[in-house]
Structures are given as C-alpha cells and as structure tokens.
Amino acid sequence: MEIPKIGQAPAGSLVDLAESVRDVANELLRIHEGDHDHVAEAREILREATAKLGAIASRHESPRAVESADKDGTRPYYFPGALAPRVHVAHPWMTADEIEGGRRGRVRFDLIHEGPPGCAHGGHVAWFFDQAFGHHVVSQRIGGPTHRLEVVYRRLTPLQKELDYEIRTDRIDGRKIFADGVLRDGDVVVAEAKALFVAPKAGFEMTREGMTRND
Numbered sequence: 001m002e003i004p005k006i007g008q009a010p011a012g013s014l015v016d017l018a019e020s021v022r023d024v025a026n027e028l029l030r031i032h033e034g035d036h037d038h039v040a041e042a043r044e045i046l047r048e049a050t051a052k053l054g055a056i057a058s059r060h061e062s063p064r065a066v067e068s069a070d071k072d073g074t075r076p077y078y079f080p081g082a083l084a085p086r087v088h089v090a091h092p093w094m095t096a097d098e099i100e101g102g103r104r105g106r107v108r109f110d111l112i113h114e115g116p117p118g119c120a121h122g123g124h125v126a127w128f129f130d131q132a133f134g135h136h137v138v139s140q141r142i143g144g145p146t147h148r149l150e151v152v153y154r155r156l157t158p159l160q161k162e163l164d165y166e167i168r169t170d171r172i173d174g175r176k177i178f179a180d181g182v183l184r185d186g187d188v189v190v191a192e193a194k195a196l197f198v199a200p201k202a203g204f205e206m207t208r209e210g211m212t213r214n215d
Helices: 010-028 036-054 122-139
Strands: 097-099 102-108 147-154 163-173 176-185 187-198 206-207 211-212
Touching: 010 187, 036 122, 122 147, 122 163, 122 176
Parallel strands: none
Antiparallel strands: 097 102, 102 163, 147 187, 163 176, 176 187, 206 211
16 A cells, blocks of 8 residues: 655746745845835735735645645645755755765755854754755655754854755664764865654655555
C-alpha cells in the first residue's frame, strides 16, 4: 500500500509571484522616507493586489495534506521540504547537489533575514539548517521528522552573499539518523550544526515523493 504524495507543487506563476513579493519586502527595508508619494502609491497597488488574490484564495483552514485530497473544503499545502517550490516567500535562496553520504550547496540570506546589522538572524540560520538536513535525509530515503537540532554560531552570518554549506550523515542507529552540517563564508566557518531525525515506524519509508509503505 502506498501513502499518497504529501502536499502539492505550486504553479510556476505562483512561484514567479512569490519572487515579486520577496523583491517588494527587500526594497521596503531600503527606504528611509515613509511619507513619500511612492510609498502611498505602492500601498494602494498592494491593497488592490491583495483584493485580487483574496477573490480566488481558499478560506478553509484545513490543509490539503495529500495531493489526492479533494480541493473543496481545504487550502493548498505547498510542502516546503523540496528546494523547487519557492512559493514560501521568507525561505532563503539555496541550491543543493548530492555528494557521497550527503549534500553540498549554496545559500543566500537577504534583508528580510536580517538580525544584527548586515547579518542574518540566528533563527533564520537555524531554519536553513533544519531545511537542509531535511532535504538530505529525504534524498537519502532515510527521512523522518526532526527530533533535535543544535546550532553553534562561530561567526556572524553575512547577508546578500552566497555561502557554502555541506550536510553529511554521521551515523544511523535503528530509526535514528544523526547528521552534521557546516556553513562557510569562503574558508571561514560561520556556523555548525548537528541534527537527529527519527524515521517513521517499521513498514514506512520517507521518499522524495512523500511517505510510502514498504511492508
């Protein structure tokens, strides 16, 4: 018996719209003059855009957790576990390539992720690690929910700069998957992380397509 795919993939037009929303948010954080005519005009444009989207948005609170579920009575659930669905506007830009026993890629934090001046907020860095670990364990077909995440901040994490990261499996002990991660600015380590994921009970397997039954 196969468990249906988790969530849905957003339409390309929604991904493009999300990119525009991110652009607006980042430009907003660069403006000194709150009473400028452009600000008032932009506010009216956004009100109109919100009304247009609201006219077709679902008002249901129950997520359409699996693709096969009926659209009526649910709202979309755009599962954030994959890299491609960039409809979650606060998600940092990132890439990933599979390597032996892990993943390697790049990530960039923008102004919407700012904490200390010119640096990413530690909460966003931790969020990134949780996502990167999640991508890894699913790609290795050994995935499960995050049980524990520990982040050590070695340096302040710079904004608007492509940083390198690497995720590797440390060991697997029964249903427990231990993994290590590192985030670098060039040769400088800015943060390190350790994570523990607990796989579903026997008979289930987390895959790229969601959770499947394998007994």
